[in-house]
Amino acid sequence: MALNVTEVRKSAPDLVRDGLREAILSGVYSEGQQLRQDELAEHFGTSRIPVREALRQLESEGLVELQANKGAIVKGVSADDVLEMLDIRIALECRALKLAVPNMAFEDFEIAEQILVEYENASEPAAWGEMNWRFHWALYCPCNRPKLLAMIEANYGHVNRFTRRQVSMATGKTKPQQEHFEMLKLCREGDIDAVVTALEKHIEQTQKSLRAITRRR
Template structure:
């Protein structure tokens, strides 16, 4: 098998994964092999392999006689993923703070200022993610950062707008600026404690928003 043929399933997988995580594909949407093969200009073989990999990641379900469909995610699964987020991100922040430089603080502050100026709730989730990424990057742990990104991608499928709409922007932003201040002051324990509280509040907002939908 040539190098290009080996790379094809990976490229197809990554493209479909991105489409799922960004909401281009919705829960229950079919992923037809023939259509995907035409879209990517390949045979069905690399498409089939890409779909197998996406199934192992929990993003799709391969159903007998029906093919692949985008897998939904339940509120209970999201809460568990947010628990995992606490563990991963608190550790990353703990490792990051001693390595932070002036440039890191400036980047994080610039993101928060843009966040403050935005009136579009649909963009808040992305800016929230960029801010947290800026805080964790100095930890210099490639696998840990990759796990954080993968976990966040799964969570964001469910919470992309719900948490923002439920909790608004004022309180999360207040906590973001305080978190940045603690990082600048090298207050590691206090920063980690605030980050835990910050994510736990997102969980509470999500659950409250879900209760409203059920009533």
């Protein structure tokens, strides 16, 4: 996976960091797995220096733990951690949506609706988490707050590592989809207060599902 010409705008550490982050969040690297610098350097087509810098950045994001004798390992996330991150989701995403609704255009609504159509046709629970994220992201992007969006993306990534399959299978997609279509309707109507309240309840339902899963375990 040597760096290609289209990626020269990013520094080598940033490219390695982004690639590793995606691999960790998507489950390519599992909790507790060791990340060997020489193997990563070969995989990304770089020296070990960008890899070391990328691992330090991922440690600050809470995805990697640097240990004295083992080197870097993929850090685990507990159920309690995720429940708190869902509280953070509510705070960040409700703020983003409140700022986004006044800026939404016809094209934003069309993109969000198309994602919901794809979601409706997806039969595999593993794909529902991705569709869910794409829909929410489409609603938040018009807020035009890059730092806020970056915080939302990082926090959601941590939550998604833990919940993407368990919660999807527990809740199914019928109820979440009903809530998604209702939120999109409220966005079209410009009803900021109502759609922010709906979003908060929507995320709280994920918390309830996670608690139920944890109790069963």
